[in-house]
Amino acid sequence: MPELPEVETMVRGIRPFVEGRRIVEFARCPCRCRPLSLRPGLAAIRRRCEGQAIAAVRRRAKRIILELASGDAFVVEPRMTGLMLVAGPPDHEHLRYEWRLGGSQQPQSLWFWDRRGLGTVRLFAPAELADALGDRQLGPDALEMTLDQWWPRLRQTARPIKVALLDQKLVAGIGNLYASEILHRAGIHPARQANRLTRSRVERLAAAVRTILEEAIRHEGSTLSDGTYRNALNQAGEYQNAHRVYDREEQPCKTCQGPPIVRIVQAQRSTFFCPACQK
């Protein structure tokens, strides 16, 4: 389930293959899947993007941005199971969209693959793009957030810190898996109220966010037991092997060798933590 590290890995994976190349054709794949969210319609997207070069590939939070030479930009949201691929899809049934690329070099296409079909592909004009990715929709990117930004933002809400970390307007890019890993690294209990954290705890949290996300990017993200997440070349990530708490209920904590990892439910999502390491 792509969070910031997985999306960053996708961006780094596709960038060398697609940046600078021209979109020859944008097409919906002939699969049996229901059409997923595409805006504007297919015809309008084709009219605006075909013939344009892909000037840059960027990430904002959990979204992939393909900037075109015209100034328009695709924004791809993988959500639960979406992938950006330049090689061998896990299966052909769930291929959704294809950007066919100019030139004779391989690959010939960039693909969006999505098993559950919750992902979205949108094409924005420059002004729309600024709004869609701006402060009104998304908080600061988790990797760029400074202590001066963390402190006032966390003081604004009484929600449990784990739930606050999932609020994309508070901080953008953290999802369910990394929220648990980050809090474990920071030694903070997930149920603590965000606005009651001491200054030193917020400092530890801010540091842990950087550490965990950068570590996860180095390991090319987490591929869980369902095997859905793949990088741009259809290879699994490695960070799942380094998880300290996520999906490790009842297993001993790798850090303190103490009591087993506990699973609780917060905001209808699983949270994992070590009752000894996290207070």
Place this chain on the structure above:
DNA sequence: ATTAATGTTCAGAA
């Protein structure tokens, strides 16, 4: 054979 669970985001309700 149903039912629950999975995780992200949005719309709409409390």
Place this chain on the structure above:
DNA sequence: TTTCTGAACATTAA
């Protein structure tokens, strides 16, 4: 205003 709930969807485990 802030927080919570359900729905979108596909697939697997119970």
